[in-house]
Amino acid sequence: MSLIHAVRTDVGLRRSNNQDAFLVRLAPNPRQWLNRGHFCVVADGMGAHLAGEVASRLATETITKSYIGRADEPIGQALVQAVYDAHDAIRAKSREEAYREMGTTCEAVALTPQGLFIAHVGDSRVYRLRRNTLDQLTFDHSLVWEICAITNSPFDHPPSHIPKNQITRSLGPTDKLLVDLEGPMPIEIGDTYMACSDGLSGQVADVEIGQVLAVFPPETAAETLVNLANLRGGPDNITLVIAHITENAEASQTVDNEMLVPGWLWGILAGSIASGLAATASFVLGDGLFALQMGALLALAALVAGIAFFVLAQKTLFLSSPFSQSSVLSGSAPYRTWDCTPTAKFADTLATVLKELLQATQGKQYAVSMQAAQRYGTEAASEYQKGNFASSIRNYAQAINRLMREIKKDGG
Numbered sequence: 318m319s320l321i322h323a324v325r326t327d328v329g330l331r332r333s334n335n336q337d338a339f340l341v342r343l344a345p346n347p348r349q350w351l352n353r354g355h356f357c358v359v360a361d362g363m364g365a366h367l368a369g370e371v372a373s374r375l376a377t378e379t380i381t382k383s384y385i386g387r388a389d390e391p392i393g394q395a396l397v398q399a400v401y402d403a404h405d406a407i408r409a410k411s412r413e414e415a416y417r418e419m420g421t422t423c424e425a426v427a428l429t430p431q432g433l434f435i436a437h438v439g440d441s442r443v444y445r446l447r448r449n450t451l452d453q454l455t456f457d458h459s460l461v462w463e464i465c466a467i468t469n470s471p472f473d474h475p476p477s478h479i480p481k482n483q484i485t486r487s488l489g490p491t492d493k494l495l496v497d498l499e500g501p502m503p504i505e506i507g508d509t510y511m512a513c514s515d516g517l518s519g520q521v522a523d524v525e526i527g528q529v530l531a532v533f534p535p536e537t538a539a540e541t542l543v544n545l546a547n548l549r550g551g552p553d554n555i556t557l558v559i560a561h562i563t564e565n566a567e568a569s570q571t572v573d574n575e576m577l578v579p580g581w582l583w584g585i586l587a588g589s590i591a592s593g594l595a596a597t598a599s600f601v602l603g604d605g606l607f608a609l610q611m612g613a614l615l616a617l618a619a620l621v622a623g624i625a626f627f628v629l630a631q632k633t634l635f636l637s638s639p640f641s642q643s644s645v646l647s648g649s650a651p652y653r654t655w656d657c658t659p660t661a662k663f664a665d666t667l668a669t670v671l672k673e674l675l676q677a678t679q680g681k682q683y684a685v686s687m688q689a690a691q692r693y694g695t696e697a698a699s700e701y702q703k704g705n706f707a708s709s710i711r712n713y714a715q716a717i718n719r720l721m722r723e724i725k726k727d728g729g
Contacts, residue, residue, distance in 0.1 A: 319565035320355060320428070323535035324558050327543045329516055330551030336362035336369030337514050337556035340377040342385065352388055354429030356381065357558045361441050361514040363487065364419030372407050372421040372489055379403040380425050393498050393647060396425050396436040400488070400496045407489035420489035424455065424512040428560065432501030433510070438494065440484050442518050444526065445651070446509040449658045451527030452651030454499055458486035472653055499648035508562045509535070516553035520546040527657025529714070532707045535559040541714045544721045548670060659707040667713035668697065674720050686723045690716040
């Protein structure tokens, strides 16, 4: 599998420090891809002073190291156990007075030959965009979602009296922890996956997230989503990892070549079979002590050669075998689904954002970017009139991004 990915983390507008953390590990070679796949983890820390930063960083580092180190375990089991290892590490660190009661959410995501696996704790999220359909692949461990699940209420319309930002699970604060496992879910060429903290999902509507992912490659989508979250107040840290699955014939051939058993190993197997047949013939047709001794020697040679073949070839023969991984689907994803076909409504929303941003930056010395933003805005309006809403959304977002880059450079 080949992928294009992007990562963004932003402190937001109301926090003095960034308590989010992330770590991405792309498989460095075909064998690692076949064994552990591509991997990322996003964590949203909580705790006074620097405690949240410590918890989220400890989670991402421990989970990644533990998952990669558990190469002989099934992927789902290794992911979940890695999260428990991180929980134990955070619990141990929190015995120090400065880090007491610290905690973090986590989304550990593995894109593997067997499919997508997610180990999940907290209210950070993982989304999948497939052919303009956005799916939320994780259950929010929040008081709102837990009560909705118990009362069979829709997650989109919870009772208004329930506190919205109260989470029910996190790594660290409590001794016992329950980790959700989702997967394996089939991966398709053209899929886009995103893991993010609630600094994004709390400010940008899910259907808007889906439309941004639908019209942009990962890097531009990431920039656009962070800008939208900040333009809507940016009350929290914002972190996201986006991965778009693409087809790469050369990479596929490289993986196929990795799975080929070398010719000399087949020679060992052939020698094992030949020795076994010769030993059988010696026992059946031979006469006397010498024949029996030769038969026993050939049988031993066949056994040794056979064992050598399977020991040396097992990772090639069986690494991606469906029998080496659990085929039982865990979890109940997707939990929510939206049609994210680009719409006039979202284009109108971005047009309003751009208008307000242009008004707010009047008089600033952004001559080049101002002209570019206005040019993008004109093109967006033209595409809108033609009913080409995807192009309109792209142009409005590009105009917003241009201005936001200048504002950030200017310290605004």
